[in-house]
Amino acid sequence: MVEAVIWDFGGVLTTSPFEAFARFERERGLPADIIRRTNALNHHENAWAQFERAELDIEAFDSLFAEESLALGAEVRGKDVLPLLSGDLRPEMVEALRRVKANFKTGCITNNLPANAIGSHSGRSLYVAEVMALFDHIIESAKIGLRKPDPRIYRMMTEQLNVDPKDCVYLDDLGVNLKPAREMGMTTIKVVDAPQAIAELEAATGLALR
Incomplete structure (x- = not known):
């Protein structure tokens, strides 16, 4: 029985x-x-991991990421990567979240960056705030010093x-982040695109989400 969906x-x-x-590129x-x-090399302790745990400031992240990428063949400054991170909200996924929220507990676990790392986009921030309000609880890596996986x-x-992992569904786009959730007993969904993810979530929850 599903009690919570974690995103x-x-x-x-x-x-x-x-x-x-x-x-x-x-x-x-x-x-x-x-x-x-x-990002993948030494993924527990590399520049990215340390930045998401707020162990580095932006200048240290910038130079360490450059060193790490250069060792793999080409220098990329960390500061040049940060603006690439803010993707566009997927309206159909937000709608699915709204419908899930009406029936189950909801949580969000996000590996994110320290505040102001990317810069603010006020219009987008307002919309994101509306989406974040749909979660009963949010865990941000940069605030607690821990990150997935x-x-x-x-x-x-x-x-x-206050739920048993066996009664949870967890959605993530990275397999490495799904593995611990699956080992705890959660039903996991690897998000490739919105239609696929929503179909699998409908099957797991029994809800119509479109």
Whole structure:
């Protein structure tokens, strides 16, 4: 029986930043996937991981990311990557979240960056705030110093929502972040695109979400 649906934010409720990464690499003549490969190497302790736990300031992140990417073949400044992160909200996913909220508990676990790392876009921020209000509880990596896939962050969410992991559905666009949730007993959905994710969520919850 489903009691709660827990969501990742970027790449789930918004379009994936991977598309922006690929476009940036093409425009700059960089090796394909250099940004994703830099993020993936030593993914618990690299510049990205430390920044999402708020262990680095923006200047230290900028230079460490440049070092790490250069070691893989091409220098990319961390500050150049940050503007690529704010994807567009997917209205159909937001609508699915609204319908889920009317029936189940909702949570959001997001690996995010320290406040003001990307800069503010006031119109977008207002809309994002409306979406975030649909969650009963939100856990942000940069605020608690833990990030996915650390199993503790998922346990914190189930404790806050007062639910058994076996009664939860968890959506994320990264397989590495789904694994700990699945091992805890959650039903997991890897988000490839909105129609696929919504269809799987409808099957898991028994709700009509479109």
